[in-house]
Amino acid sequence: MMGRTMFIDPGRCIGCQACVSACRECDSHRGKSMIHLDYTDEGSSVASLPTVCMHCEDPVAPCAEVCPADAILVTADGVVQQADTTRCIGCANCVNACPFGVPKIDLQAKLQMKCNLCYDRTAYGLAPMCATVCPTGALYYGTVEELQAERPGVQVADTFVFGESEVRTGVAMVVPAERVQWPVPGGLPVVEINGKDVRR
Amino acid sequence: MTADPRAADGRTIVPLDPSLAPPGTRGFRDAGGIPADQWHADQNGETLVPTHCCFCGVQCGMYLRVDRGGKVFGVEPRNHDINRMRLCPKGINAYQQVNHPDRLTAPLMRRSRDEELREVSWEEALEFTVSEIRRIQQEHGRDAFGVLGGASLFSEKTYLVGKFARVALKTRHVDYNGRLCMVSAAGANKLAFNIDRAGNPFSDILLTDCLLLAGANVGECFPVLTQYVWGARDRGATLIVVDPRETAVARTADIHVALKSGTDSAFFNAVLNVIIEEGLTDEAYLAAHATGWEEVKANVAQYPPSRAAEICGIPAEQVVQVARAFARAPKAMAFHARGIEHHTQGVENCLTVINLCTATGHIGKPGAGYGTLTGQGNGQGGREHGQKADLLPGGRSILNEEHRRQICEIWGIEESELPAAGTSMMEMVWQMQRQEIRGLIGICNNPFVSLPNYAVVKEGYDTTEFHAQFDFFLSETAANAHVVFPVTIWAEDEGVMANAEARVVKHNKAQEPPSGVRTDTWVMCEIARRLGEGDKFAFGSSREVFDELRRASAGTIIDYSGITYERLEETGGISWPCPSTDHPGTPRLFEDGTTYHADGKIHMQVVEWHPPADPYDAEHPMTLTTGRTVAHFLSGNQTRRLGALVEQTPRPWAEVHPSHGFHNGEPVRVVTRRGSEVFPALVTEAIRPDTVFIPYHWPVPTAANALTIDALDPRSKIPEYKVCACRIEHAEAIDEVPAPPVAPGHVAYPETQVSRTDPLPPTAPQGRGTSERS
Numbered sequence A: 001m002m003g004r005t006m007f008i009d010p011g012r013c014i015g016c017q018a019c020v021s022a023c024r025e026c027d028s029h030r031g032k033s034m035i036h037l038d039y040t041d042e043g044s045s046v047a048s049l050p051t052v053c054m055h056c057e058d059p060v061a062p063c064a065e066v067c068p069a070d071a072i073l074v075t076a077d078g079v080v081q082q083a084d085t086t087r088c089i090g091c092a093n094c095v096n097a098c099p100f101g102v103p104k105i106d107l108q109a110k111l112q113m114k115c116n117l118c119y120d121r122t123a124y125g126l127a128p129m130c131a132t133v134c135p136t137g138a139l140y141y142g143t144v145e146e147l148q149a150e151r152p153g154v155q156v157a158d159t160f161v162f163g164e165s166e167v168r169t170g171v172a173m174v175v176p177a178e179r180v181q182w183p184v185p186g187g188l189p190v191v192e193i194n195g196k197d198v199r200r
Numbered sequence B: 001m002t003a004d005p006r007a008a009d010g011r012t013i014v015p016l017d018p019s020l021a022p023p024g025t026r027g028f029r030d031a032g033g034i035p036a037d038q039w040h041a042d043q044n045g046e047t048l049v050p051t052h053c054c055f056c057g058v059q060c061g062m063y064l065r066v067d068r069g070g071k072v073f074g075v076e077p078r079n080h081d082i083n084r085m086r087l088c089p090k091g092i093n094a095y096q097q098v099n100h101p102d103r104l105t106a107p108l109m110r111r112s113r114d115e116e117l118r119e120v121s122w123e124e125a126l127e128f129t130v131s132e133i134r135r136i137q138q139e140h141g142r143d144a145f146g147v148l149g150g151a152s153l154f155s156e157k158t159y160l161v162g163k164f165a166r167v168a169l170k171t172r173h174v175d176y177n178g179r180l181c182m183v184s185a186a187g188a189n190k191l192a193f194n195i196d197r198a199g200n201p202f203s204d205i206l207l208t209d210c211l212l213l214a215g216a217n218v219g220e221c222f223p224v225l226t227q228y229v230w231g232a233r234d235r236g237a238t239l240i241v242v243d244p245r246e247t248a249v250a251r252t253a254d255i256h257v258a259l260k261s262g263t264d265s266a267f268f269n270a271v272l273n274v275i276i277e278e279g280l281t282d283e284a285y286l287a288a289h290a291t292g293w294e295e296v297k298a299n300v301a302q303y304p305p306s307r308a309a310e311i312c313g314i315p316a317e318q319v320v321q322v323a324r325a326f327a328r329a330p331k332a333m334a335f336h337a338r339g340i341e342h343h344t345q346g347v348e349n350c351l352t353v354i355n356l357c358t359a360t361g362h363i364g365k366p367g368a369g370y371g372t373l374t375g376q377g378n379g380q381g382g383r384e385h386g387q388k389a390d391l392l393p394g395g396r397s398i399l400n401e402e403h404r405r406q407i408c409e410i411w412g413i414e415e416s417e418l419p420a421a422g423t424s425m426m427e428m429v430w431q432m433q434r435q436e437i438r439g440l441i442g443i444c445n446n447p448f449v450s451l452p453n454y455a456v457v458k459e460g461y462d463t464t465e466f467h468a469q470f471d472f473f474l475s476e477t478a479a480n481a482h483v484v485f486p487v488t489i490w491a492e493d494e495g496v497m498a499n500a501e502a503r504v505v506k507h508n509k510a511q512e513p514p515s516g517v518r519t520d521t522w523v524m525c526e527i528a529r530r531l532g533e534g535d536k537f538a539f540g541s542s543r544e545v546f547d548e549l550r551r552a553s554a555g556t557i558i559d560y561s562g563i564t565y566e567r568l569e570e571t572g573g574i575s576w577p578c579p580s581t582d583h584p585g586t587p588r589l590f591e592d593g594t595t596y597h598a599d600g601k602i603h604m605q606v607v608e609w610h611p612p613a614d615p616y617d618a619e620h621p622m623t624l625t626t627g628r629t630v631a632h633f634l635s636g637n638q639t640r641r642l643g644a645l646v647e648q649t650p651r652p653w654a655e656v657h658p659s660h661g662f663h664n665g666e667p668v669r670v671v672t673r674r675g676s677e678v679f680p681a682l683v684t685e686a687i688r689p690d691t692v693f694i695p696y697h698w699p700v701p702t703a704a705n706a707l708t709i710d711a712l713d714p715r716s717k718i719p720e721y722k723v724c725a726c727r728i729e730h731a732e733a734i735d736e737v738p739a740p741p742v743a744p745g746h747v748a749y750p751e752t753q754v755s756r757t758d759p760l761p762p763t764a765p766q767g768r769g770t771s772e773r774s
Helices: A018-025 A062-066 A093-097 A129-133 A144-150 B005-009 B089-097 B122-140 B155-168 B183-193 B202-207 B223-234 B264-277 B283-289 B293-300 B305-312 B316-328 B346-359 B401-411 B425-433 B454-463 B520-530 B542-553 B565-571 B643-648
Strands: A005-008 A036-039 A048-051 A056-058 A104-106 A111-113 A139-142 A155-162 A165-175 B047-052 B061-066 B072-077 B145-149 B174-176 B210-214 B238-242 B255-257 B332-336 B369-372 B439-443 B466-471 B483-486 B495-498 B503-507 B622-627 B654-656 B667-672 B675-683 B691-695 B724-730
Touching (some): A018 B089, A129 B072, A139 A144, B061 B089, B122 B145, B122 B520, B145 B155, B145 B425, B155 B495, B202 B332, B210 B346, B223 B238, B264 B305, B264 B316, B283 B346, B495 B542
Parallel strands (some): A005 A165
Antiparallel strands (some): A056 A165, B495 B503
16 A cells, blocks of 8 residues: 555535645746646535546556656656656646646646646655645545544555556545445446455 | 644645744744744745635634745635635635736825725825814714624624724724624524624534534535545445535435525424424433423414425425434534525524523534524624624623723723614614615625615615725725725735634734835724824734733633634634633533523523515516535635636526426516526526525626615624515526626736636536426
């Protein structure tokens, strides 16, 4: 299972967009937010959830794999960095490849930008800015053990299925314990809970 | 408290040696407990100044990032007890106000409203103001001049507002915009407990087994408190939300009571009825600690669940569910906010909640008690020390001879010189309409947006012969004034605020004010000096005012005498009463079962439900209710200038149920007896079909408060913002939906600071759910 990473808990999200504002304050892409706030059941519920880069582990970051300019670096600790400004050609291959719809292209600058897990902060042992400020803990940074100690009984998923492809991610999503066999929010079937295969 | 992990990245957190601090900052020691040997300057010379957010009553701790040149340029989360690093979008963006291009940096003046405001010298602005005060008071009497303060000011300044009005201007007319906030809760708490504050600290929420949130949209108005709510839920606590809308917190509640706005007291009376019927009262607690129980019991017998179901428009079973959940819980807490307080029976609504807590013995224990959530940063502290029409410092009554004598001794005036009680904020506006008040000084408030029934407010202000306003941005109200004094923003001065727990926290100065800007304290003292009362206003700093405030509060229930700036910096906040410098403060009230009434008991009050002030009829069959969005603060004078917050919620909308046949974004005209306005529809099932909701942070022509009624609670004098009769109609064309107005003098924030990464929605805001279903 993953080490210190980000957990997304849609059940706690209040849609306040503190994460979006906080992301703008991050020194590595100051002035731009790399977080989307999504509404899952518009018109009948106020339910919302933040979407951050899932930092895919296996297969290694589709965005990086398809980059023709080798602009997207995956660090040894599994963080998929935003595009290297000296290499990125703004072709948007990464946008098409990402199964979670995360990278953004600044067309004027011909540059891809996305969440790099606040590398300027996590390198110092700090939590990413969004998870630091999230008023509700819908974004949480730590280990799964720390999360479970704080929220007894919480279950997380870090493996998702897209058609016939499986993607294991460095960022995990909290799923309702009583619904482990059901799709997680967003319609993605859960295949693994806390490291255990739950498909059977 | 754990050390702040910011210490790990090498930035300066605590400049212990003041000589190392950039110009305009002070050598603060953070209450977060960073060891003295862990700081050192980094290569950029950045300093983190510990302080608190300027906005709501949670008062989150934060650091302001200050550059080598002494300018605030960013924010950093702070591990303070209250918020534990969390911040909401308002808190994150608050720092952008400090050096915003819209800041007023010179006094503005005009001698009549026919002229444009123009920049003048401080001397000219002060001289004109003082001559107008003298003229109006000589011609029409001292009470013809009024002062309206603000509850976003530091407590030192609110103390000074009360003293300034009564000693320098010698007028009885002083009140404040906290009158629009939580005075109903204050009135109820005084009646029941004889103390005007919440009973428990926020941290008690984590210990409760049942949390009742009544008219409190925690997710949007106090987002950082959600961590406490979710913490309680993690422990298995039952969450009950009473709100006509499905708010973000109501969405996850065990019981969401979507009652009709304006029916709260009928509902809570019925809940108590069930608690009695099912034998769930704590009779031993009632016998020992309460008076009035028999009368309350007899009264609620008239409110069976079937009657509440009829009045409130909810299933009767929900009354039973709430009663059982609340009364059977080993520990239960009730928090309320403007949803039940903004009513003509706001005080009574709060009393019915207090009756519930009392009857079940859920008072004065860890995890059991009551509280009110404050809208403004200093909504609690702003009324404690004499800014309110009927109160003197320390919460003393201006009608009580002994209290008057005590304060006159401290102020150095004769008791005969101290004016009588004044009138409330809305009543003062009516008096302005009638020319009973002909001159007004407003200090950091914006009634043109925040008061109900805009037409009346505008007429009242237009009728005044002289109007001066203190502000750091040119608000809609300031644009109406004859004189506008440019004053400091929160990060440019030091002072204290009391949050919704009655915890006094200290704000620190992070940068020098721009050239041409003075502190509110300086301006009030200078006007007082020119009026010949300078000896009583010889204050050179906030600290000097605070020392007098501490003395003025000594011996009262609201005792600050043991609170010092140094203690606040060491502890991270102290809850009053704190009668001596070795007293730890009082985070939780009534732990020994006694209240602040002479008999030590809770005085339960009989409450009879009555309908709202604005009657329904065939033309106005629906309910208009108003409230806040997470991105904006009160009148929006501050937040409507910050790009990120404008982008998040660019304009108001009318939230309507799909059953009315509107499509999302379609223009909907909302009509009340005060007028009509057109808004884009936000169609959602998260609201009752008989109710329409409009957020109120914008001025005309998209002002919710152009439609609301200026009816007041007879005791608290709070306006009934939360309910008035209305109808909704299809508007002809989308161009009837006016563009969101910008504040006078508004300049967009520089693009480099806030850049847009997503396109804005065409008409309706993001969030809250949208639908084209009909």
